[in-house]
Every structure is written in C-alpha cells, then in structure tokens.
Amino acid sequence: MSFLQNFHLSPGQTIRSTRGFKWNTNNGNAASNDNDNYKNFNVGGGTQANELNAPANIMNHNQYSQPTRVLPQTPTKQVNSSPQQITDFNYTPSHQQPYIQAPVGTTVSSHQDLKQIVEMTLGSKGVLNQAVKLPKGENENEWLAVHCVDFYNQINMLYGTITEFCSPQSCPRMIATNEYEYLWSFQKDQPPVSVSAPKYVEVLMKWCQDQFDDETFFPSKTSGTFPNRFIQKVAIPILRRLFRVYAHIYCHHFNEILELNLQTVLNTSFRHFCLFVQEFQLLRPSDFGPLLELVNELRDR
C-alpha cells in the first residue's frame, strides 16, 4: 500500500490505456461500419491491407468526430472513485513531498488538501484575532498565564482523543515529519533522550502541571505576583513545548482526526494558538519547525 501511495498509482498511464480500450469497444459497431465503407471505396487493396489500415482509420475517425472531448479530467475522477486509492492526509511540508510527484491537478497532494480543509473548517475570521488581544489595562503576565493554562487544557483534550492511536508501537519516537524529533531531558545535567510520543506527551503534560502548581511561577493568591521575566522564563518554554504536540498530531494523526471529525476543533485550537503567540511575539519561526508553512498560511489569511 505504501508503495502505491508513494507512486500515486501513476494515474496518467493506467487510466488512459483503460479508457482507450473501453472507447474502442464502445464504438466497435460504428468502427466496423466505417471499415466496410472504406473497403468499398478502396478498389485495389487486399484484405490484409484493409485490416492493417483499419485501426488507424478508427483512431482518426474518432478524433475527428469528437474533438471536444476533454481527456485530462476523466482520469482524476477515476482515480478518486477507485477503492484502492488511499489518500494520506497527514501533514507533510511541501519540501518533504515524495520525489515522484503527480502533475498538479491530477492527484491532490496532502498539503493542498490540508489547506482546503483548513479553509473549509475555519469560519469566523476576525473573531479570534480580536479575542487574543490584551484587554485594556490588563497585566500582560496574567493574560499569558491564563492562556498557557487554556492551551494546555485544549491540547490535553485533543491528544486525549487519539491516545488509542498514538502508542509506543505506532509512534516509538516523538517526531513531527521525518525531519524533526523532540527529545526529553529527564535530569538537568544529563543529555536529552529519545522517547516514544505518548511518553513524551505524558512527561510534557506532567511538567506543565508542575509549573502551574508552582506558586512562584503561577501565583494563585490575589496578592501573589509573577516572577521577573515570567514571559521569557516560564511562558515561552511552556508554549514552545505545547506546540510540539500540535506538530505531532498534524503530521502523524491528521487522518485519524479527520475520521473522528475533530478537524474543526483542532484547526480552531491551533489557529487560536498561532494568533496568540504571534500577537505577543512569543515563538520564533524556528520554533514552528515542521508546521512553519501551515502557520504562515494561517497568518496570511
């Protein structure tokens, strides 16, 4: 299956030959009639010569009689309707597309599909842009802290729905496309290690929860204040890591999300996240890694 996937079933060749075959059989009667007519007019020719000429004659006749037929559109339809064709909606950045690519317009690449889906599922354009803005006179730290907790909860919910499909067997490494792997450092002075995706998300969520529970980082009393450089030291590291869960879901579980009909929820949540980090300039383009194209797409719209 994966072979066919990468090969895009080479729609041009297979389908054109099939069409050609059908075409000839459908018009078989008409063609033989033409052949007879030709025979009548062809005085000097033998039977063999007639049989050799016949196919060429059919071809010519068909081309002239139906010049308005549009060829390239039919193959696309056939590819889509064929049950063996399997589409992978998991997000792959365009620079990571397979080397062999079907020409534009015949097969829909996953990236194009995603764009289309994002466009379909995102209504209410300016509403989120407005909602992320700092309310007049509000403390920026407080506003960021509330959103850190909100996005943590959202990602917890989203990832929760696919826990059945994201196992140490299916995702033995915490990756987002083949180019990005995220490592976790369990102890401060030890190098970060490669862990499975569910394990990574588990320790990541635990770590976030510990940060939220820490009174010196996230004060709960009304008198409590935020530490110095709260944004740089606390908020940004949290958001940077939470982003990686979005990246993993988009790159490796978008098929499942689509099938569970959660794409609207995921897109809205991610768009909200992007608009928020953009509003306060929290993440650098390099932090977006595998989803940079998608993020730009959302920003430009």
Next chain:
Amino acid sequence: IANSPKKLPRGFYEKAASNKTQRLVSVCQMYFLDYYCDMFDYVISRRQRTKKVLEYLTQQKTVPSVTNESLTTEWNSYLHKENEILRKRRLKPKNKDFE
C-alpha cells in the same frame, strides 16, 4: 481499510467505534464548544464593562470638584478587580464545573 478514502492504522475502526474513544471525542467537542462560548463571552462582556467605566470617567472629568488623582485611583481599582476575575479563570477547580 479498502472502503476508506484515507490511510488509517490497522484496526482503526474497531478502536474508533469503541465506547472509550466515542466518549473522549464527544467530551472533547463539548469542551471546545463550552470553552469558546465562555471565552468569547468573557472577552465581550469585559470590553463592555471597560467601555462603561471609561465613559463614566470621562464624564467625571468635566465635573470641577473631582480631581485627577481620584479618577486614577478609581480606574486602578477597577483594573484590580478585573485582574482578580481573570486570575480566577486560570485556577482550578472552577465553581462552574460543580454546578
């Protein structure tokens, strides 16, 4: 898998149809619906409150007996109250969750 238009892992439909997954999906959808309703509600009502306070303050400015300092104090106490409301939204457990 053959009937699916998408590339899905083995045994996807069995898992997707299970009660556990179905429950998680509906909980997730309800959570987001609730969250965004609540969030927009908060943002909009907060803006309206601020607008009213600012209108009130500009009105008071025209009154000669009221000093600028007292207006600043009132504005700051309003912001302090809003700040408390916002902080409560971040903290668990929310009262709303137990209603």
